[in-house]
Amino acid sequence: MIFIPPIKSQGIKTKLVEWIAESTAEIEYERWVEPFMGTGVVAFNIRAKKALLCDSNPHLIKFYQGIKEQKITSAKVREYLTKEGEKLLESEGKYYYEVRDRFNKNGDSLDFLFLSRACFNGMMRFNKKGGFNVPFCKKNHRFAPALITKIVNQVQNISQIIESGDYTFINQDFQDTLKEINSNDLVYLDPPYIDRHTDYFDSWLEEQEILLNRGLKDSKAQFLLSTWLSNKYRTNEYIFSIWQDCQIITKEHFYYVGGKEINRNAVYEAIISNLKISNSISISEMKERIINKESQLTSNNIKKVTPEQFSLNF
Numbered sequence: 470m471i472f473i474p475p476i477k478s479q480g481i482k483t484k485l486v487e488w489i490a491e492s493t494a495e496i497e498y499e500r501w502v503e504p505f506m507g508t509g510v511v512a513f514n515i516r517a518k519k520a521l522l523c524d525s526n527p528h529l530i531k532f533y534q535g536i537k538e539q540k541i542t543s544a545k546v547r548e549y550l551t552k553e554g555e556k557l558l559e560s561e562g563k564y565y566y567e568v569r570d571r572f573n574k575n576g577d578s579l580d581f582l583f584l585s586r587a588c589f590n591g592m593m594r595f596n597k598k599g600g601f602n603v604p605f606c607k608k609n610h611r612f613a614p615a616l617i618t619k620i621v622n623q624v625q626n627i628s629q630i631i632e633s634g635d636y637t638f639i640n641q642d643f644q645d646t647l648k649e650i651n652s653n654d655l656v657y658l659d660p661p662y663i664d665r666h667t668d669y670f671d672s673w674l675e676e677q678e679i680l681l682n683r684g685l686k687d688s689k690a691q692f693l694l695s696t697w698l699s700n701k702y703r704t705n706e707y708i709f710s711i712w713q714d715c716q717i718i719t720k721e722h723f724y725y726v727g728g729k730e731i732n733r734n735a736v737y738e739a740i741i742s743n744l745k746i747s748n749s750i751s752i753s754e755m756k757e758r759i760i761n762k763e764s765q766l767t768s769n770n771i772k773k774v775t776p777e778q779f780s781l782n783f
């Protein structure tokens with residue numbers, strides 16, 4: 470059974486959790502580390518005894534730290550959502566924007582949960598000033614009793630997982646997390662995709678991908694990194710440059726947009742690792758397969774680059 474966290478996000482890896490769990494089952498480590506924890510769905514389902522979970526988004530960290538310190542409990546969540554859900558219904562949805570303004574002033578974690586569950590498509594987006602800016606989902610009776618119970622149970626499950634292990638949550642940039650890791654750690658990384666996000670807490674450029682690669686190499690930690698390998702139009706060339714010394718395993722999955730499966734946007738997900746994990750092949754072998762058309766993957770933008778061409782010049 471997969472535990473679903475109470476906070477939603479477009480980047481959530483619920484569909485990849487089992488794959489990641491299988492891929493890491495045989496690996497020995499003392500601490501599970503995620504520099505990009507997001508909703509935490511991966512870590513909470515791995516159920517590591519000890520974990521360091523970090524993110525540059527302070528609201529995520531504050532929320533889970535609140536659960537850890539029992540400032541946020543399932544009982545408080547039920548009481549809060551029942552009360553606020555009624556106001557939402559009575560105001561015919563206008564109250565959503567009051568909560569959003571309030572959250573953008575004081576950053577309350579329960580308001581964050583409210584917004585995450587009442588916003589359009591469960592998106593998480595922040596404007597240039599760091600303000601949450603997703604509109605209302607337009608369902609005035611959003612917090613019906615059944616949904617409240619579902620969210621309360623999600624909080625309860627996550628609270629039990631956190632309580633039964635040794636979990637540390639830190640709001641920090643990935644570069645600070647990389648400074649804290651060592652060879653006894655297993656690091657799972659799920660950074661934003663390069664050039665795809667321009668969100669306040671979630672922008673990601675080639676420089677950061679290179680710094681990530683270097684930081685991991687210096688740390689000597691074992692790692693697994695989630696990324697995409699290919700879609701209908703192109704292949705992720707960074708895999709064959711920045712990550713070229715690594716191993717890779719791939720899987721196709723579909724992105725869900727607004728609850729609809731859009732098959733035409735099928736994407737091959739990849740896990741890149743510095744470990745030889747079951748079913749993994751080297752990235753150079755993957756590249757050969759694509760170039761020789763022994764793979765279904767798109768090959769039109771794979772460049773024959775040398776490692777030197779990708780050294781960082783800044």
Ligand SMILES: C[S@@+](CC[C@H](N)C(=O)[O-])C[C@H]1O[C@@H](n2cnc3c(N)ncnc32)[C@H](O)[C@@H]1O
Nearest residue numbers: 480481482505507508524525526642643659671
């Ligand atoms: C793709 S999401 C992670 C999703 C997560 N694996 C899940 O399943 O919910 C990427 C996360 O990286 C965080 N992030 C973006 N830039 C960061 C940085 N420079 N340092 C640390 N975290 C960052 C974002 O806030 C976001 O939560």
